[in-house]
Amino acid sequence: MWANESVFYQIYPLGFCGAPFENDGVLEHRILKVLEWVEHIEKLGCNAVYFSPVFESDTHGYNTRDYKQLDVRLGTNEDFAKVAKALHEAGIRVVLDGVFNHVGRGFFAFQDVLKNREASAYKDWFHIDFHGNSNYNDGLWYEGWEGNYDLVKLNLRNEQVVNHILEAVSFWVNEFDIDGLRLDVAYCLDHDFVRRLRRHCDGLKEEFFLLGEMLHGDYKVLVNGEMLHSATNYECYKGLYSSFNSMNLFEIIHSLLRQFGPENWTLYRGLHLLSFVDNHDVTRAASILTNEKHLPLLYALCFGMPGIPCVYYGSEWGAKATKQQGDPALRACFEEPLENELTEWIAALAEAKRGSEALNYGAFRSVVLTNKQCIFERKTETERVLVAINADNEPYMAHFDAGCGQAVDLISGKLHDFGGGSELSPYSAYFWKMEK
Numbered sequence: 067m068w069a070n071e072s073v074f075y076q077i078y079p080l081g082f083c084g085a086p087f088e089n090d091g092v093l094e095h096r097i098l099k100v101l102e103w104v105e106h107i108e109k110l111g112c113n114a115v116y117f118s119p120v121f122e123s124d125t126h127g128y129n130t131r132d133y134k135q136l137d138v139r140l141g142t143n144e145d146f147a148k149v150a151k152a153l154h155e156a157g158i159r160v161v162l163d164g165v166f167n168h169v170g171r172g173f174f175a176f177q178d179v180l181k182n183r184e185a186s187a188y189k190d191w192f193h194i195d196f197h198g199n200s201n202y203n204d205g206l207w208y209e210g211w212e213g214n215y216d217l218v219k220l221n222l223r224n225e226q227v228v229n230h231i232l233e234a235v236s237f238w239v240n241e242f243d244i245d246g247l248r249l250d251v252a253y254c255l256d257h258d259f260v261r262r263l264r265r266h267c268d269g270l271k272e273e274f275f276l277l278g279e280m281l282h283g284d285y286k287v288l289v290n291g292e293m294l295h296s297a298t299n300y301e302c303y304k305g306l307y308s309s310f311n312s313m314n315l316f317e318i319i320h321s322l323l324r325q326f327g328p329e330n331w332t333l334y335r336g337l338h339l340l341s342f343v344d345n346h347d348v349t350r351a352a353s354i355l356t357n358e359k360h361l362p363l364l365y366a367l368c369f370g371m372p373g374i375p376c377v378y379y380g381s382e383w384g385a386k387a388t389k390q391q392g393d394p395a396l397r398a399c400f401e402e403p404l405e406n407e408l409t410e411w412i413a414a415l416a417e418a419k420r421g422s423e424a425l426n427y428g429a430f431r432s433v434v435l436t437n438k439q440c441i442f443e444r445k446t447e448t449e450r451v452l453v454a455i456n457a458d459n460e461p462y463m464a465h466f467d468a469g470c471g472q473a474v475d476l477i478s479g480k481l482h483d484f485g486g487g488s489e490l491s492p493y494s495a496y497f498w499k500m501e502k
Contacts, residue, residue, distance in 0.1 A: 067295060068114075068159065069246065069275045070338045071426045073369075073416040074376035075112035078346040079120050080127050081397025082379060085139035087125055089172075095141040100149045103379075104156050106403035110382055111416025114159040116248055116277075118346055120146065121165070126393065128250060129170025129216050133234035143241070150242045159245040161275060162238060166231050166263075167254045168210070168217040171202070176218050180204055191227050192218055211251065222256040232266045239270045252278025252288055252297065260293045277340055289337055299339035299373055301325070306343055306367060307351065310360040310457055315440045318367065319432050322442070326372045326430040335429070341373035344381055346397050353386040359493045362411050363455050366477075366495035369415040370444070370453035372430050382409045418476035418497050424449040425476075425497070434464050439490060441466065450500040451476065456490035464488045473498035 079085075083096035097120070107115065119127030122135040136146045150160050169176060175188035183189075183206065184196055198207025201215045211217040220227050238244045247267070249255065255278075267274040278288050280297040288294045302325070305318035325334045343351040343364050355361055361384060369375045383404040387395040419425045428444030428451065435441075438458040444451045452473070456462045468484040475482055476497040482488070490496070 067273055067275065067338070069273075069277075069296065069374055071420060072114045072159065072374060073110075073112045073420060074114045074116050074161070074340070074374060075107050075110065076116045076118065076342075076345060076376055076378045078118040078127075078379070078397040079140055080118075080137070081346070081394065081399060083140055084399035085137070087394070089122075089124055089131075089137070089139060091138060093138050093141070095145050097136065097140040097145050097149055101152050103403055104152050104158070106405075107153075107158060108156050109405075109413060110377065110409060111413045111420065112377060113157055113420070114161060114245070115153055116161040116376065117163060119163045119165055119250075124170035124172045124216065127163070128165050129168075129172070130165050131170050131172040132174070133231065134237050147242055150244065154243065159275075160242070161246040161248055161277070162244055163250055164235070164247040165250040166220065166222070166259070167251050168219045171216060171218060173218065176208075179206075190224050191221055193221060211254070222259040228259060228262060232263065235263070235266065236270060239267075239274070243271075245271070245273075246275030246277065248277040248279065249294070250279055252294065253280050253283060255288075257288075257293070260288060264293055285334060285337065285339065289334075289339075296338055296340055296374065299325075299341050302339075302371065302373075303342060303348070306364060307354050310364060311354075311356045313457060314437050315455070315457065316435060316437065319435050319440055319442065322371055322430055323432060328429065328431055339373045340376055341368050341371060342376045342378065343368050345376070345378050346393075347389075348396070349388045349390075350378070350381050350386055350396065352381065352384040353388050358384075359459075360457060362408060363457055363493065363495050365408075365412055365415060366453070366497075367455060369412075369419045370425065370442070370451075370455075370495075370497060372428075372444070375416075375419065377412060382412050384408050414477050415497075422449065422451055422476060422497075422499070424451040424499075434466050436462075438462070439464065441488075452496075452498040452500065454488070454490055454494075454496040454498065456492065456494045459492045461492060462490045464490060468500065470500050473500045475499075 121130050122132040122137045175191045179186040193209035195207040209219040276294045278294045278297045285297045289297050305321045309315045309318040424444040428446045431443040433441040441454040465487045473482045
C-alpha cells in the first residue's frame with residue numbers, strides 16, 4: 067500500500083483559502099491557491115495531501131449539502147480538477163474527507179423532509195420522529211450527531227442512502243482520480259456500511275486508501291482486511307507532546323510498546339496508523355509545547371515511530387494557535403508558505419522516512435529509556451535503524467550494545483561510531499542506520 071511509505075500533508079481548504087464561514091453562495095475560485103503551494107509541499111517531502119472537506123456545505127465543511135460539488139466558496143469542480151492534476155503530476159496523492167455519518171440541514175433530501183414531512187420520499191434517509199421537535203423548531207425531531215442539530219445523522223442502513231454515497235465516491239474517483247478517503251467520525255459509522263464502502267473502493271481503484279478518524283477505542287474494530295486500512299492515532303497524539311512537557315518520555319514509549327512492541331499482547335503490530343503532532347481540531351504543536359526547543363524533537367519522534375506521519379499546513383514553520391482561540395485560529399489562511407530551519411528539518415525527516423524500509427515497516431523495540439532520553443529500534447530483515455532523542459539541555463552519554471561498530475545518520479548523513487558509548491547532544495535527534 068502506497069500510503070505506508072508516504073508522508074501526508076493536511077490542508078483545511080475553507081480556512082486555507084480564506085473562505086467565509088457561512089456559505090454565501092458566491093463563486094470564488096479560491097481552491098486554485100493550492101497550485102501555488104505544490105512546490106512547497108514537494109520540497110517539504112510530502113507525497114500525499116489530505117484535504118479536509120471540499121464538498122458543498124452549509125458552513126465549516128462537515129455539514130454537507132452536495133456530495134458531488136466542490137463548495138462554491140472554493141470554486142468549481144473544474145478548478146479542483148486542475149489542483150488534482152497538478153498534485154498528481156508532482157507525484158503527490160490526493161485524499162479527500164468523506165463526511166458520511168451526517169449531512170447539513172441544507173442537504174437536498176433533508177430539505178425535502180422539512181417541506182413534505184411524512185410525504186417525503188427521503189423521510190427514511192434520516193432518523194425522524196414527526197411527533198417531536200428540534201432545536202430549530204422544525205415541528206419534527208431528528209437525530210443530530212452528538213446532539214449537534216446542524217449535523218443531521220444519516221440512516222446508513224437505508225439502501226438508497228448507501229447507494230447515494232457510493233455513487234459520489236465513484237464520481238470523485240472517475241472524474242478526479244482521487245487516491246483515498248479520510249472518513250470523518252469513523253467510530254460512529256455503521257460497520258456494514260464501512261464494509262460496503264471498502265468493497266466498492268477496492269473495485270474502483272487499486273490500493274485506494276481508507277483512513278478513519280478514531281478518537282478512542284480499539285482501532286482493530288475498524289482497521290482490518292474488510293474495513294479500513296488505517297486510523298488516526300489519537301492515543302499517541304497526546305503522549306507525543308505531553309511526554310516532552312512533563313519531561314517523561316516513559317509516557318510515549320509505553321504507548322508505543324503497547325501498540326507496536328515485541329510482546330505477544332501487542333495490539334497493533336503491523337498496522338500503519340496515521341501519526342500527527344497537530345491537526346485542524348487541536349492546539350498547534352508550537353503552542354502546546356512548553357519548551358520551543360522540543361518542537362524539532364517532537365517531529366523526529368512522530369517520523370521515527372511506526373505509522374504514517376502527517377504535517378498540518380502552517381505547522382511546518384511553527385505557526386501558533388490554541389484550541390481556546392476557536393476553530394478560525396486553528397484553520398488559518400496564510401498568504402504564502404514560509405520556510406525556515408523547522409521546514410528544512412521536517413524535509414530531512416521526510417526524506418529519511420520515505421527512503422527507509424525499517425522506518426516504514428520495521429518492528430519496534432525500546433533500547434534505552436530515561437525521563438529525558440529515549441533510543442528505540444526499528445528493524446526489518448534487511449535494515450535496522452535506531453531513533454535516538456535527547457530532550458534535555460545537557461549532553462547525555464548512552465551506553466548500550468549497538469550490535470555493530472558504526473552507523474550513518476539518515477538525517478544529517480554523518481557517520482556515527484558507537485565505540486565507548488553514544489553521546490547525545492542537548493535537544494538532539496538521530497536516525498542511525500546500522501551497518502551490518
